[in-house]
Amino acid sequence: MKKKSNYVADAGVIAALYVVLVLVFAPISFGPVQFRVAEALTVLPFFTPAAIPGLFVGCLAANFLGGAVLWDTLFGSLATLLAAYLSYRLRANKWLVPVPPVVVNAVVVGLIIRYAYGAPEAVPFLMGTVFIGQLGTAYGLGMLLLHLLQPIKNKIFKSA
Template sequence: MRRNSQHLKYLVQGAMIAAIYTVLTLLAATANLAYGPVQFRFSEALTLLPVFTPAAVPGLAVGCLLSNIWSGYGAADMVFGTLATLLAAMVTRRLRNVRIKKVPFLAPLPPVLFNAVIVGLEIAVLSTQGFSWAGFWSAALSVGAGELVICCFLGLPLVAALQKVEEKRKIF
């Protein structure tokens, strides 16, 4: 019975993360911040959640897949945007114990790097002007900068707040 309860918890956590990621992305889309070379998806703050639970890995991937249904890049974004998020979540999970003063300071790097490279390449390839290295670097730097801002200014404070909640739960 205990094993089934753990599976259910994993499934519920992943589903909740996917749902919240999707809602936050669609909220950013209403301000024209979710898709394209300039992205400030509030949902990307959640990409640091693999620090706490392995359920965040599939949860983030499913949330990204669902969010990218509305992207102007179509099926390519559903595949490559989701791949970037999945790979970033997997590496973030692996880096969860690399900390300075309890802060998982490397956790923002995988989402920034994977999204910059993969989504930047996707945008450059799908550009109406066709692929160019200048277009790639422009898109990669733009996507990476937006990701860095969100992960550092929203994601790390989210991690700190969740760590405090987790510590209080252990006390009681």
């Protein structure tokens, strides 16, 4: 029972952190060129499987509260869920953990920006701008976070 409670608590904290980071940095979290600081948290599946639902719920709530359209809220969150699951599966090599959020979000969010929001830019351009933002957040900030948390992971993630 304690393990399950820890899992839910870890997922809830990760979701809350994601929402706060998206909303605090809202001006750069949405749009064709985005640098979603919360995406640094996409390395957390390296430490705990609780990050998978935590990131999904956090993205869902952040998109809803941030005013995203229905298709963005739904499919953007599902993209985060898929990326988090794939990151967890790649946790044997910490350098591969950020790959799924970068690639999955570049494709899915690029399409969402074009078709759900009607952005005039070409899909490859939009995928490229999301890809660059994801590189900066998932790899840049995310790998920094991973290395900072690695020595203290057992004190932070009780469900791991």
